Amino acid sequence: MFNEKVLSLVKQIPRGRVTTYREIARALGTKAYQAVGNALRSNPDAPFVPCHRVVKNDGCVGGYKGVKDSRVKAELLEKEGVIVTDGIIDMDKYLFSFHYPVS
DNA sequence: CGCTTGACACCGT
DNA sequence: AACGGTGCCAAGC
Structure with missing residues:
Protein backbone atom coordinates (compact mmCIF):
# COMPACT_ATOMS: atom_id res chain seq x y z
CA MET A 1 0.00 0.00 0.00
CA PHE A 2 1.32 3.43 -0.88
CA ASN A 3 0.16 4.67 2.44
CA GLU A 4 2.65 2.50 4.26
CA LYS A 5 5.44 3.52 1.92
CA VAL A 6 4.65 7.17 2.33
CA LEU A 7 4.58 6.78 6.08
CA SER A 8 7.99 5.15 6.00
CA LEU A 9 9.54 8.08 4.17
CA VAL A 10 7.80 10.72 6.24
CA LYS A 11 9.06 8.94 9.31
CA GLN A 12 12.58 9.41 8.02
CA ILE A 13 12.23 13.18 7.86
CA PRO A 14 14.72 14.66 10.34
CA ARG A 15 13.36 17.12 12.87
CA GLY A 16 13.56 20.74 11.85
CA ARG A 17 13.27 19.81 8.18
CA VAL A 18 10.36 19.65 5.78
CA THR A 19 9.58 17.63 2.69
CA THR A 20 7.18 17.93 -0.17
CA TYR A 21 4.66 15.44 -1.50
CA ARG A 22 6.54 15.59 -4.75
CA GLU A 23 9.81 14.51 -3.15
CA ILE A 24 8.11 11.66 -1.37
CA ALA A 25 6.43 10.45 -4.50
CA ARG A 26 9.76 10.56 -6.34
CA ALA A 27 11.53 8.81 -3.50
CA LEU A 28 8.94 6.08 -3.77
CA GLY A 29 9.65 5.84 -7.44
CA THR A 30 6.16 6.94 -8.35
CA LYS A 31 4.60 10.14 -9.59
CA ALA A 32 1.50 9.84 -7.53
CA TYR A 33 2.36 12.84 -5.43
CA GLN A 34 -1.36 13.43 -5.24
CA ALA A 35 -1.84 10.07 -3.63
CA VAL A 36 0.79 11.03 -1.06
CA GLY A 37 -1.30 13.95 0.08
CA ASN A 38 -4.36 11.80 -0.03
CA VAL A 54 5.20 17.45 4.69
CA VAL A 55 4.30 20.54 2.70
CA LYS A 56 3.54 21.39 -0.89
CA ASN A 57 6.21 21.87 -3.49
CA ASP A 58 5.84 25.61 -3.02
CA GLY A 59 6.47 25.46 0.70
CA CYS A 60 2.82 26.17 1.44
CA VAL A 61 1.31 23.98 4.12
CA GLY A 62 -0.91 21.57 2.27
CA GLY A 63 -3.05 21.23 5.35
CA TYR A 64 -3.23 18.94 8.33
CA LYS A 65 -5.51 15.93 8.62
CA GLY A 66 -7.55 17.44 5.86
CA VAL A 67 -8.02 20.56 7.92
CA LYS A 68 -6.54 23.47 5.99
CA ASP A 69 -7.24 25.64 9.00
CA SER A 70 -5.14 23.52 11.27
CA ARG A 71 -2.44 26.09 12.00
CA VAL A 72 -1.13 23.54 14.46
CA LYS A 73 0.94 22.27 11.59
CA ALA A 74 2.73 25.58 11.12
CA GLU A 75 3.04 26.00 14.85
CA LEU A 76 4.37 22.50 15.18
CA LEU A 77 6.99 23.15 12.54
CA GLU A 78 8.01 26.36 14.24
CA LYS A 79 8.40 24.42 17.44
CA GLU A 80 10.76 22.08 15.65
CA GLY A 81 12.84 25.05 14.55
CA VAL A 82 11.27 25.60 11.15
CA ILE A 83 10.32 29.18 10.44
CA VAL A 84 6.79 29.22 9.07
CA THR A 85 5.42 32.46 7.70
CA ASP A 86 1.71 32.65 6.97
CA GLY A 87 1.76 28.94 6.31
CA ILE A 88 4.77 29.24 4.04
CA ILE A 89 7.95 27.39 4.93
CA ASP A 90 11.48 28.33 3.92
CA MET A 91 12.06 25.39 1.64
CA ASP A 92 15.42 26.82 0.63
CA LYS A 93 16.48 26.32 4.23
CA TYR A 94 14.36 23.46 5.50
CA LEU A 95 13.46 21.54 2.37
CA PHE A 96 14.74 18.05 3.00
CA SER A 97 15.33 15.79 0.00
CA PHE A 98 15.36 12.01 0.02
CA HIS A 99 18.02 10.02 -1.74
CA TYR A 100 16.56 9.36 -5.14
CA PRO A 101 17.40 6.16 -6.94
CA VAL A 102 19.76 6.62 -9.85
CA SER A 103 17.27 6.68 -12.51
C1' DC B 1 7.75 39.81 -14.22
C1' DG B 2 4.27 38.45 -11.01
C1' DC B 3 0.03 36.38 -10.01
C1' DT B 4 -4.13 33.66 -10.86
C1' DT B 5 -7.01 30.09 -12.78
C1' DG B 6 -7.89 25.70 -15.21
C1' DA B 7 -7.07 21.20 -16.37
C1' DC B 8 -4.81 16.70 -15.55
C1' DA B 9 -3.43 12.58 -13.49
C1' DC B 10 -2.80 9.42 -9.54
C1' DC B 11 -4.25 6.69 -5.54
C1' DG B 12 -7.69 5.09 -2.08
C1' DT B 13 -12.15 3.69 -0.83
C1' DA C 1 -15.97 0.71 -12.29
C1' DA C 2 -16.65 5.23 -10.71
C1' DC C 3 -16.07 9.05 -7.61
C1' DG C 4 -13.81 11.89 -4.69
C1' DG C 5 -9.82 14.33 -2.90
C1' DT C 6 -5.21 16.27 -3.48
C1' DG C 7 -1.08 18.45 -5.53
C1' DC C 8 1.67 19.93 -9.76
C1' DC C 9 2.07 21.97 -14.10
C1' DA C 10 0.91 25.12 -17.79
C1' DA C 11 -1.17 28.98 -19.90
C1' DG C 12 -3.09 33.46 -19.90
C1' DC C 13 -3.35 38.30 -18.58
Whole structure:
Protein backbone atom coordinates (compact mmCIF):
# COMPACT_ATOMS: atom_id res chain seq x y z
CA MET A 1 0.00 0.00 0.00
CA PHE A 2 1.32 3.43 -0.88
CA ASN A 3 0.16 4.67 2.44
CA GLU A 4 2.65 2.50 4.26
CA LYS A 5 5.44 3.52 1.92
CA VAL A 6 4.65 7.17 2.33
CA LEU A 7 4.58 6.78 6.08
CA SER A 8 7.99 5.15 6.00
CA LEU A 9 9.54 8.08 4.17
CA VAL A 10 7.80 10.72 6.24
CA LYS A 11 9.06 8.94 9.31
CA GLN A 12 12.58 9.41 8.02
CA ILE A 13 12.23 13.18 7.86
CA PRO A 14 14.72 14.66 10.34
CA ARG A 15 13.36 17.12 12.87
CA GLY A 16 13.56 20.74 11.85
CA ARG A 17 13.27 19.81 8.18
CA VAL A 18 10.36 19.65 5.78
CA THR A 19 9.58 17.63 2.69
CA THR A 20 7.18 17.93 -0.17
CA TYR A 21 4.66 15.44 -1.50
CA ARG A 22 6.54 15.59 -4.75
CA GLU A 23 9.81 14.51 -3.15
CA ILE A 24 8.11 11.66 -1.37
CA ALA A 25 6.43 10.45 -4.50
CA ARG A 26 9.76 10.56 -6.34
CA ALA A 27 11.53 8.81 -3.50
CA LEU A 28 8.94 6.08 -3.77
CA GLY A 29 9.65 5.84 -7.44
CA THR A 30 6.16 6.94 -8.35
CA LYS A 31 4.60 10.14 -9.59
CA ALA A 32 1.50 9.84 -7.53
CA TYR A 33 2.36 12.84 -5.43
CA GLN A 34 -1.36 13.43 -5.24
CA ALA A 35 -1.84 10.07 -3.63
CA VAL A 36 0.79 11.03 -1.06
CA GLY A 37 -1.30 13.95 0.08
CA ASN A 38 -4.36 11.80 -0.03
CA ALA A 39 -2.66 9.05 1.93
CA LEU A 40 -1.35 11.41 4.61
CA ARG A 41 -4.78 12.91 4.80
CA SER A 42 -6.06 9.63 6.16
CA ASN A 43 -3.01 8.79 8.27
CA PRO A 44 -2.04 11.92 10.15
CA ASP A 45 -3.06 10.28 13.37
CA ALA A 46 -0.15 7.93 13.08
CA PRO A 47 2.32 9.05 15.77
CA PHE A 48 5.01 7.60 13.56
CA VAL A 49 4.04 9.76 10.64
CA PRO A 50 4.78 13.46 11.22
CA CYS A 51 2.76 14.47 8.19
CA HIS A 52 3.02 18.00 9.53
CA ARG A 53 6.57 17.99 8.17
CA VAL A 54 5.20 17.45 4.69
CA VAL A 55 4.30 20.54 2.70
CA LYS A 56 3.54 21.39 -0.89
CA ASN A 57 6.21 21.87 -3.49
CA ASP A 58 5.84 25.61 -3.02
CA GLY A 59 6.47 25.46 0.70
CA CYS A 60 2.82 26.17 1.44
CA VAL A 61 1.31 23.98 4.12
CA GLY A 62 -0.91 21.57 2.27
CA GLY A 63 -3.05 21.23 5.35
CA TYR A 64 -3.23 18.94 8.33
CA LYS A 65 -5.51 15.93 8.62
CA GLY A 66 -7.55 17.44 5.86
CA VAL A 67 -8.02 20.56 7.92
CA LYS A 68 -6.54 23.47 5.99
CA ASP A 69 -7.24 25.64 9.00
CA SER A 70 -5.14 23.52 11.27
CA ARG A 71 -2.44 26.09 12.00
CA VAL A 72 -1.13 23.54 14.46
CA LYS A 73 0.94 22.27 11.59
CA ALA A 74 2.73 25.58 11.12
CA GLU A 75 3.04 26.00 14.85
CA LEU A 76 4.37 22.50 15.18
CA LEU A 77 6.99 23.15 12.54
CA GLU A 78 8.01 26.36 14.24
CA LYS A 79 8.40 24.42 17.44
CA GLU A 80 10.76 22.08 15.65
CA GLY A 81 12.84 25.05 14.55
CA VAL A 82 11.27 25.60 11.15
CA ILE A 83 10.32 29.18 10.44
CA VAL A 84 6.79 29.22 9.07
CA THR A 85 5.42 32.46 7.70
CA ASP A 86 1.71 32.65 6.97
CA GLY A 87 1.76 28.94 6.31
CA ILE A 88 4.77 29.24 4.04
CA ILE A 89 7.95 27.39 4.93
CA ASP A 90 11.48 28.33 3.92
CA MET A 91 12.06 25.39 1.64
CA ASP A 92 15.42 26.82 0.63
CA LYS A 93 16.48 26.32 4.23
CA TYR A 94 14.36 23.46 5.50
CA LEU A 95 13.46 21.54 2.37
CA PHE A 96 14.74 18.05 3.00
CA SER A 97 15.33 15.79 0.00
CA PHE A 98 15.36 12.01 0.02
CA HIS A 99 18.02 10.02 -1.74
CA TYR A 100 16.56 9.36 -5.14
CA PRO A 101 17.40 6.16 -6.94
CA VAL A 102 19.76 6.62 -9.85
CA SER A 103 17.27 6.68 -12.51
C1' DC B 1 7.75 39.81 -14.22
C1' DG B 2 4.27 38.45 -11.01
C1' DC B 3 0.03 36.38 -10.01
C1' DT B 4 -4.13 33.66 -10.86
C1' DT B 5 -7.01 30.09 -12.78
C1' DG B 6 -7.89 25.70 -15.21
C1' DA B 7 -7.07 21.20 -16.37
C1' DC B 8 -4.81 16.70 -15.55
C1' DA B 9 -3.43 12.58 -13.49
C1' DC B 10 -2.80 9.42 -9.54
C1' DC B 11 -4.25 6.69 -5.54
C1' DG B 12 -7.69 5.09 -2.08
C1' DT B 13 -12.15 3.69 -0.83
C1' DA C 1 -15.97 0.71 -12.29
C1' DA C 2 -16.65 5.23 -10.71
C1' DC C 3 -16.07 9.05 -7.61
C1' DG C 4 -13.81 11.89 -4.69
C1' DG C 5 -9.82 14.33 -2.90
C1' DT C 6 -5.21 16.27 -3.48
C1' DG C 7 -1.08 18.45 -5.53
C1' DC C 8 1.67 19.93 -9.76
C1' DC C 9 2.07 21.97 -14.10
C1' DA C 10 0.91 25.12 -17.79
C1' DA C 11 -1.17 28.98 -19.90
C1' DG C 12 -3.09 33.46 -19.90
C1' DC C 13 -3.35 38.30 -18.58
